[in-house]
Amino acid sequence: MKIAIFGMGYVGCTAAGCITSQGHTVVGIDVSEGKVAAINAGQSPVREPGLDELMAKARREGRLYALRDAGAELDDCDIAIICVGTPSGVDGAHNMSYIAQVTRSIAAALKADRATPLTVAYRSTMRPGTMEQIILPIFQARFGDAVGQVVELVYNPEFLREATAIADYFDPPKIVLGTLDGTPSANMEKLHEGIDAPVFHVGIREAEVTKFVDNTWHAVKVAFANEIGRVCQNLDISAQQVHQIFVSDTKLNISPYYTRPGGAFGGSCLPKDVRALQYIAADIGANTHLVDSLLRSNEAHKHHQFQKATQGLEPGAKVLLAGLSFKAETDDLRESPAVDMARKLIDAGFDLDVYDPGLKPEMLVGQNLGYAFAFLPSIENLLVDKAQAESGAYARIIATNRLIDTLDTGATPVINLSVIA
Numbered sequence: 001m002k003i004a005i006f007g008m009g010y011v012g013c014t015a016a017g018c019i020t021s022q023g024h025t026v027v028g029i030d031v032s033e034g035k036v037a038a039i040n041a042g043q044s045p046v047r048e049p050g051l052d053e054l055m056a057k058a059r060r061e062g063r064l065y066a067l068r069d070a071g072a073e074l075d076d077c078d079i080a081i082i083c084v085g086t087p088s089g090v091d092g093a094h095n096m097s098y099i100a101q102v103t104r105s106i107a108a109a110l111k112a113d114r115a116t117p118l119t120v121a122y123r124s125t126m127r128p129g130t131m132e133q134i135i136l137p138i139f140q141a142r143f144g145d146a147v148g149q150v151v152e153l154v155y156n157p158e159f160l161r162e163a164t165a166i167a168d169y170f171d172p173p174k175i176v177l178g179t180l181d182g183t184p185s186a187n188m189e190k191l192h193e194g195i196d197a198p199v200f201h202v203g204i205r206e207a208e209v210t211k212f213v214d215n216t217w218h219a220v221k222v223a224f225a226n227e228i229g230r231v232c233q234n235l236d237i238s239a240q241q242v243h244q245i246f247v248s249d250t251k252l253n254i255s256p257y258y259t260r261p262g263g264a265f266g267g268s269c270l271p272k273d274v275r276a277l278q279y280i281a282a283d284i285g286a287n288t289h290l291v292d293s294l295l296r297s298n299e300a301h302k303h304h305q306f307q308k309a310t311q312g313l314e315p316g317a318k319v320l321l322a323g324l325s326f327k328a329e330t331d332d333l334r335e336s337p338a339v340d341m342a343r344k345l346i347d348a349g350f351d352l353d354v355y356d357p358g359l360k361p362e363m364l365v366g367q368n369l370g371y372a373f374a375f376l377p378s379i380e381n382l383l384v385d386k387a388q389a390e391s392g393a394y395a396r397i398i399a400t401n402r403l404i405d406t407l408d409t410g411a412t413p414v415i416n417l418s419v420i421a
Contacts, residue, residue: 001190002027004070004077006102007084008035010046010268010332011123011158014165015081017044017054020063022194027073028066039066047331047358050166070109079119079187080106081156085268085367086124092275094126096134103135107142114150119187121154125215125273127280128208131155131180154178154185155207159214162267163329175199178207212280215273216291222265223297229261229420230304239420261420263400264301264337267326268367271295271335302337306344309398309415315349320389322407323400324356324379331359333372338400341417342382343375345398354382355389356403 001024005012008030016026016039028039035045042059044051058064067073074080084098099122110118122131131153139147155178160168175197177188182203192199200207225243232239239261246253247260265271274294281288313319326336333339345352361380364372372379389397390408397409399416 001025001078001187002076003191004029004073004080006030006070006080006082006106007098007124008032008039008045008066009083009085010048010162010165010330011160012081012083013039013044013046013051013055014048014160014169015083015123015158016064017051017058018166018169019191020058020061021054023063024191025063026058027070027077028064029068029070029073030066031068033068036066036068039064045363047329047363048165049163049329054166070105072109074106074109074118075111077118079121079191082120082122082124083158084124086126086272087367088272088275092279094272094276096126096130099124099126099130100134100138103138107139110142110150112143112146112150117148117150117152119152119154119185121156121185121188123156123158125157125211125269125276126208127276128205128212130208131178131204136180152185152187153180153204154188155204156188157207157211162327162332170195172197176202176207176210178202178204180204211269212273212277215270216277216294219265219270219274219294219298220290222270223294223301225261226264226301226420227297230301232261233308233420262418264298264305264340266335266337268332268334271298302340303344305337305417306341306348309341309396309417310345310348310350313350313395316351317395318351318353318393319345320384320394320397320412321345321352321354321400322356322389322397323403324354324359325401328401328403329358331363331368333359333364333368335371337417339372339375341398341400346376346378352382353384353388353394354379355384355386355407357386359383 003019003024004027005016006029008028016028020026030036038045042056044055055064082102084102086094086096089095106120139151143150157176159172175192177185179185184201229239232242243260278292321342324338326332342352392410392412394412397412397414399414401418404416
């Protein structure tokens with residue numbers, strides 16, 4: 001099949017690399033000239049382990065290319081997958097402007113006399129009802145009653161974790177395929193051939209709400225674990241032993257994922273989806289007190305970790321922050337708790353250096369670029385190389401992820417924020 005992917009960020013690029021490895025042809029569509037150039041050079045514009053190799057192989061074999069505009073590319077496409085961002089708006093709701101813009105561009109590019117409908121599958125997280133209230137009307141305005149002969153609308157949420165996205169693509173916990181009438185989509189079933197996972201054919205709204213439920217639950221688990229971790233730490237109780245006892249109960253306590261006391265939650269999904277669910281709950285008159293407390297609990301945990309990390313240090317002390325990105329082996333800074341830690345350290349008067357070899361300021365694009373420079377405008381001046389990080393010139397090293405395992409810290413005291421001991 002030939003597949004167009006709109007939005008070549010983390011989700012879009014991972015999908016492109018994995019889909020082409022299955023023998024399909026992919027054209028990536030993105031407004032960023034830099035992303036398009038990188039893909040056409042056989043390089044991934046985002047940092048994800050294994051993705052450069054997949055994209056380089058697909059380019060060599062002629063199964064991947066990128067453009068800034070779809071043009072006539074949709075004429076012979078079987079599927080269009082939409083992976084554009086839905087960032088938080090000022091009121092906490094998702095900003096749906098990119099979804100609307102891409103939908104309008106697809107509607108404008110499609111021909112009414114297609115032999116078979118184009119399957120238009122959305123993977124961006126969006127409020128239940130978006131497909132029926134925003135997306136379908138855009139296509140109806142263009143094609144009227146013939147819309148069903150031109151497009152087949154599908155909502156197919158993704159369950160990818162950065163740094164393990166390729167493995168997650170081929171071994172997902174589930175596959176959710178939502179259609180307007182709840183019946184299976186032949187093209188989407190063909191796209192997922194060879195992937196062994198439970199498949200749910202459901203209505204659009206059931207599929208749309210899936211990511212809210214999943215991501216809010218993950219946020220609940222992280223916040224709960226960190227609140228217990230704070231209690232344990234302040235009472236001189238081993239949080240790790242308490243965690244070991246808790247997760248041993250796989251019958252009632254579900255699983256160990258996201259329930260280990262450690263760093264605050266962050267990244268491109270959990271904070272914005274919790275905000276959006278808060279907005280939805282308020283909008284419909286529901287009372288979600290636990291959900292409403294998650295972001296406040298997460299912010300409290302960030303400040304708690306700042307206090308613990310700097311305890312006993314005088315302002316002006318030289319500090320190394322090991323790991324600035326949301327997750328090791330990525331360059332994603334969006335809502336990274338480490339960015340907040342860096343800002344707090346600078347505001348408190350510490351002499352800060354940052355070690356994160358995967359981070360190249362000149363490679364940051366889109367929302368990632370905006371977030372980085374909004375909170376750390378001096379980011380380029382903070383970064384140091386491995387030799388400097390291992391120089392022993394620091395009063396303390398504050399580690400946020402597994403990067404600390406690659407450093408020889410010598411006698412320098414290390415505070416590891418990813419674990420509450």
